[in-house]
Amino acid sequence: MRVAGTHRELGRRLVLAVPYVWLLVFFLAPLLIVGKISLSESRLGIPPYEPLIDWAQSGLAMVKVSLNNYVLLFEDDLYVQAYIQSLTIAGISTFLCLLIGYPMALGIARAPEKARGPLLLLVIVPFWTSFLIRVYSWMSILRDEGILNHALMAVGLIDEPLIILNTDWAVYVGIVYSYLPFMVLPLYASLEKLDPSLLEAAADLGARPVRAFIAVTLPLSLPGIVAGSMLVFVPAVGEYVIPSLLGGGDTQMLGKALWDVFAQTRDWPAASALAMAMLAALVLPIALFQRLQTRLEEEENR
Amino acid sequence: MSLAVRPEREIRPPAIQIRGVEKRFGDATAVDGIDLDIQEGEFFSLLGPSGCGKTTLLRMMAGFEMPTAGAVLIAGADMTAVPPYERPVNMMFQSYALFPHMNVADNVAFGLRQDGVAKSEIAGRVAEALDLVQMGDFAKRKPHQMSGGQRQRVALARCLVKRPKVVLLDEPLSALDKKLREKTQFELVNIQEKVGITFVMVTHDQEEAMTMSTRIAVMNAGRILQVGRPHEIYEYPTSRMVADFIGIANFFTGTVESSAGGVVTFRAQGIDAPLTVAGDLAPGSAAAVMVRPEKIQMGREAAIGVDNSVSGVVKEIAYLGDVSIYHVRLDSGLVVLVTNANLRHAAEPAVTWEDRVHLSWHSGNAVVLP
Numbered sequence: 001m002r003v004a005g006t007h008r009e010l011g012r013r014l015v016l017a018v019p020y021v022w023l024l025v026f027f028l029a030p031l032l033i034v035g036k037i038s039l040s041e042s043r044l045g046i047p048p049y050e051p052l053i054d055w056a057q058s059g060l061a062m063v064k065v066s067l068n069n070y071v072l073l074f075e076d077d078l079y080v081q082a083y084i085q086s087l088t089i090a091g092i093s094t095f096l097c098l099l100i101g102y103p104m105a106l107g108i109a110r111a112p113e114k115a116r117g118p119l120l121l122l123v124i125v126p127f128w129t130s131f132l133i134r135v136y137s138w139m140s141i142l143r144d145e146g147i148l149n150h151a152l153m154a155v156g157l158i159d160e161p162l163i164i165l166n167t168d169w170a171v172y173v174g175i176v177y178s179y180l181p182f183m184v185l186p187l188y189a190s191l192e193k194l195d196p197s198l199l200e201a202a203a204d205l206g207a208r209p210v211r212a213f214i215a216v217t218l219p220l221s222l223p224g225i226v227a228g229s230m231l232v233f234v235p236a237v238g239e240y241v242i243p244s245l246l247g248g249g250d251t252q253m254l255g256k257a258l259w260d261v262f263a264q265t266r267d268w269p270a271a272s273a274l275a276m277a278m279l280a281a282l283v284l285p286i287a288l289f290q291r292l293q294t295r296l297e298e299e300e301n302r
Numbered sequence: 303m304s305l306a307v308r309p310e311r312e313i314r315p316p317a318i319q320i321r322g323v324e325k326r327f328g329d330a331t332a333v334d335g336i337d338l339d340i341q342e343g344e345f346f347s348l349l350g351p352s353g354c355g356k357t358t359l360l361r362m363m364a365g366f367e368m369p370t371a372g373a374v375l376i377a378g379a380d381m382t383a384v385p386p387y388e389r390p391v392n393m394m395f396q397s398y399a400l401f402p403h404m405n406v407a408d409n410v411a412f413g414l415r416q417d418g419v420a421k422s423e424i425a426g427r428v429a430e431a432l433d434l435v436q437m438g439d440f441a442k443r444k445p446h447q448m449s450g451g452q453r454q455r456v457a458l459a460r461c462l463v464k465r466p467k468v469v470l471l472d473e474p475l476s477a478l479d480k481k482l483r484e485k486t487q488f489e490l491v492n493i494q495e496k497v498g499i500t501f502v503m504v505t506h507d508q509e510e511a512m513t514m515s516t517r518i519a520v521m522n523a524g525r526i527l528q529v530g531r532p533h534e535i536y537e538y539p540t541s542r543m544v545a546d547f548i549g550i551a552n553f554f555t556g557t558v559e560s561s562a563g564g565v566v567t568f569r570a571q572g573i574d575a576p577l578t579v580a581g582d583l584a585p586g587s588a589a590a591v592m593v594r595p596e597k598i599q600m601g602r603e604a605a606i607g608v609d610n611s612v613s614g615v616v617k618e619i620a621y622l623g624d625v626s627i628y629h630v631r632l633d634s635g636l637v638v639l640v641t642n643a644n645l646r647h648a649a650e651p652a653v654t655w656e657d658r659v660h661l662s663w664h665s666g667n668a669v670v671l672p
């Protein structure tokens with residue numbers, strides 16, 4: 001028995017070790033390297049940054065830590081703008097996803113049981129095509145000479161093409177389209193769990209459908225709203241592909257700024273500092289979300 | 303089987319009138335043409351096996367289902383097309399359906415807030431309703447912090463606080479364990495008598511219906527088989543189905559030989575001597591005589607001067623503590639169930655396995671059913 005117990009213990013640790021090792025090697029280690037680079041000065045050469053620790057001839061180690069890159073983030077208008085724009089675009093996109101996704105999720109959750117599977121499948125189907133290809137297709141839809149403008153002009157709604165591509169509008173379209181499933185799925189999960197007799201009870205007690213929705217459905221789907229919003233907001237802040245392909249010259253989001261600094265300016269330390277700052281900006285909402293999630297789960301399990 | 307009968311009430315105008323109501327879901331018929339009047343102040347039960355349409359009927363009273371045909375009147379007003387939020391009825395759900403994100407006081411206040419009752423009045427009425435169900439100390443608790451019995455009380459308070467014309471109860475006690483259920487049955491009746499509101503309860507538990515109700519409607523396959531006071535349903539069923547569904551029944555099938563002066567002489571299969579039973583049926587018609595097991599006397603000696611008498615051998619005895627059920631096989635192979643109260647402590651049972659016994663019953667204690 002004892003031997004079996006130790007074996008089981010060993011097995012448990014092994015299973016636990018896999019994700020931890022994975023995170024250590026592919027997340028924590030790179031993060032520390034980026035953190036290290038963000039503290040050094042940039043220079044011309046390979047690698048394009050000064051070493052953090054300088055071994056002087058006497059055998060003394062000189063540690064050169066520079067916070068210049070971080071100071072630069074707040075001084076350079078370009079970065080500050082990128083921050084504000086990233087958060088704004090991600091925030092508005094999240095809100096739009098919620099606005100479109102909530103009725104979708106509610107509709108699927110209230111659909112006859114047989115229809116729910118196919119409807120959910122339709123939400124996930126876009127994932128079968130590469131993300132990049134889908135964003136490229138939006139380019140041909142939104143172009144001045146694209147499908148959308150042709151259709152609108154053919155119907156006679158507009159006389160000259162709308163300029164959508166290479167503006168913030170196109171970025172919103174791209175982000176909302178790409179991230180909508182991440183909003184719908186958690187919303188559906190929490191709405192589907194909702195006991196229909198709660199809504200009947202609300203109606204029975206005198207609440208009209210709109211009141212019942214506000215007083216019962218909405219608060220009880222809060223975990224889904226929070227989860228969906230996080231799943232859209234967090235990756236949208238760092239989104240690179242969509243603003244580069246669909247956005248214009250003045251769409252300056254963090255992901256794009258980061259790439260510009262890294263690849264074009266070749267200022268690795270500044271790019272690293274930017275990455276670290278982006279991470280810090282996202283940790284707070286994620287931590288809040290985790291706390292709320294744990295609290296709600298505790299309530300449910302009791 | 304409890305035979306306690308609740309006192310009769312004076313007849314007042316109907317709280318609920320069901321007029322030729324039908325409900326079909328696609329091809330399936332849940333409720334198949336029901337007419338029913340429920341009087342004000344009644345504790346009325348819809349009793350039947352699952353799938354008999356009793357819950358659908360209740361949900362049509364609440365407004366959650368629309369009848370395919372017919373009308374539902376509440377306190378004299380046609381409510382057939384009125385949505386639930388405008389009906390003067392409140393329902394207690396089988397799952398209680400308490401709002402999990404609100405505390406007890408907010409749950410109870412919910413209905414009053416929908417009606418725009420003044421804040422100052424709400425607090426008082428919520429406290430009053432919670433005191434009525436003895437949950438006054440739990441106002442700040444959330445539903446998940448309470449036991450099933452406590453939730454049940456809160457759900458009742460939430461129904462009563464709006465002072466509805468009718469309270470609808472969907473299997474209100476089914477989620478409670480047996481002991482608590484029996485205790486709660488009486489509490490529920492006491493509260494109903496105190497507030498004087500009409501209660502309509504759906505249940506599949508006949509003892510529950512018998513204990514609590516002023517009247518019972520026995521339902522099967524979307525129809526009402528019989529409506530009556532608990533003792534009427536039990537002692538004078540009008541159909542074999544009702545007799546079979548309520549309590550235990552012995553049936554002797556056969557034909558009516560003669561009928562005179564309210565007494566029927568009956569020729570039963572497997573019994574040599576003719577049976578006599580109170581009733582009135584045309585001679586020659588096929589029927590069944592029903593006798594409840596506790597109405598049958600059992601003894602080793604043949605009783606003298608009785609209306610009906612048969613003899614057989616005891617094959618099984620089910621000892622239930624308060625009573626024992628004897629399975630007596632007649633010479634023809636027919637098995638008759640007899641219950642005897644175990645009046646004396648332990649002691650030697652008077653009758654045991656393989657004993658030959660004589661059974662007898664008074665003709666007034668049997669019913670002849672077409």
